Amino acid sequence: MKIIVLSDSHGNTENLLSAVAVTGPDMILHLGDHDSDCVVLRKSFPDIPLYAVRGNCDLFSNEEIIRDIFCEGKHIYMCHGHTYNVKTGLSSLIRGGRDNRADIVLFGHTHRPFYDIVDGMHIINPGTIGYAGRTYGILNIRNGNISYEEKSLLGE
Numbered sequence: 001m002k003i004i005v006l007s008d009s010h011g012n013t014e015n016l017l018s019a020v021a022v023t024g025p026d027m028i029l030h031l032g033d034h035d036s037d038c039v040v041l042r043k044s045f046p047d048i049p050l051y052a053v054r055g056n057c058d059l060f061s062n063e064e065i066i067r068d069i070f071c072e073g074k075h076i077y078m079c080h081g082h083t084y085n086v087k088t089g090l091s092s093l094i095r096g097g098r099d100n101r102a103d104i105v106l107f108g109h110t111h112r113p114f115y116d117i118v119d120g121m122h123i124i125n126p127g128t129i130g131y132a133g134r135t136y137g138i139l140n141i142r143n144g145n146i147s148y149e150e151k152s153l154l155g156e
Contacts, residue, residue, distance in 0.1 A: 006030045008128035011037060081093065105124065
């Protein structure tokens with residue numbers, strides 16, 4: 001399964017639409033900060049399942065703060081990251097992922113792309129699709145294997 005991971009769109013729906021169009025994903029995950037931008041995505045790509053979480057700028061959102069997605073036998077733990085204070089470090093987030101037995105932990109908030117594997121758990125921040133780097137991620141889960149690639153609308 002090919003999953004596009006987006007975060008921190010901050011109203012820049014043009015970038016969201018471009019990233020999804022270029023990628024052609026099986027699923028869309030939005031990690032907050034203007035999760036209302038997902039309305040445009042859902043209208044433009046109604047056949048692609050989309051899941052979102054609420055960010056610190058999503059004051060009137062109905063989305064959850066944390067969401068668990070199970071895909072191809074893998075547990076994806078989604079959050080924006082602000083409740084884990086990810087701008088000061090990732091230890092709390094990693095602990096949260098471990099406590100929830102996640103295979104993949106997705107977060108945003110910092111606007112900086114990040115990818116690491118800690119004790120077999122994939123820790124991923126796609127950066128910001130809405131601002132300078134226009135970054136997003138492609139998460140692939142196939143036959144029990146996880147791979148991740150950072151992308152940018154600005155090119156490689």
